[in-house]
Amino acid sequence: MNAPGVTDTRGRIIDTAVRLFTRHSYAGTSLQMIADELSVTKAALYYHFHTREELLTAVVEPVLGPLRTIIEAAEAQRTPHARAEHLLAGYAALAVRNRAVISVLAADPGVTDVLLTQRDLGDLISRQVRLLADVDRGPSGQIKAALVLGGIAVAVAPRLIDLDDDVLLQHLVEAGRRTLGLRTPRRATHNAAPSQTGPP
């Protein structure tokens, strides 16, 4: 484990990077801008991150890791409806918990550019689309899947809607179900983002 001071600085760099990425985009944010915002030297920044891409990885990994887990768990469900429901509820909850990072990840072309070549982002996106699209095969299902995934990413953007996370999540999942033609699972009433859709 790092000394507390080191960990704090690393965390503060990541938080500042996310804030500047959402405001100026990834390509529009230099390491110098992040150092200035934190009132540290560029050398202090280099101690933690040697390149901007290393920093980007540190920013997105806390979202990409859980996303992989949600996708795998969704793929393990038995029916197309259960798979779509699991992905929708899990993705929406992840997006609401990480509103800024999801915007960076889903919307910034400079980020997609880097992550599509270097990481498994392309694979994760295709699997998400497939999980939602399989409820209604053909172009209609694909388009509804893209609309829901893209729509959630945009709707959680910090500037757009000023609502409590719980309310936002509940309505996002409901709107997504409606678009995709999924029934509300019975056990959803006591759970904001149910990941379990028991026997139908």
Place this chain on the structure above:
Amino acid sequence: MNAPGVTDTRGRIIDTAVRLFTRHSYAGTSLQMIADELSVTKAALYYHFHTREELLTAVVEPVLGPLRTIIEAAEAQRTPHARAEHLLAGYAALAVRNRAVISVLAADPGVTDVLLTQRDLGDLISRQVRLLADVDRGPSGQIKAALVLGGIAVAVAPRLIDLDDDVLLQHLVEAGRRTLGLRTPRRATHNAAPSQTGPP
């Protein structure tokens, strides 16, 4: 009117800019990169655009102009449903006709950053959200509106879905209606955004 050669160069600069913006984001694209891609000097580029922001305006104005017209026409409709239907069909058709520019406009934080302060983008976005959200007042309507507008912008992104424009448009409008709870209008068959799903 400009001499044909001048107009062509201007058009080629704009097309190249859109392509590079969608790939590297606006902030990640320099005038030098655009000049290199076109094999012209930076001076030749300066003859048409003095700053990157001037170029961005030239890129987005062909979409922002028609968008203003669609919003005004939608606002003039009598009922909340008719207003939402008009905006949805018009926005989806505009997005499909301008797939690359819509991605730049709706998704790139660096672009929003510039346009929110310099142009009426913020006003246009609020009016669009209001037109769709008024069908179902309260947070649920707002969230569905954001999901549909954001979802359409992401779903038309050139890389995501490989479908004909007509098919894409038809399914986007249908998915949007479904999310918003709009009935398919009878007269939509001869309209720009047809809901025609003829015999299978």
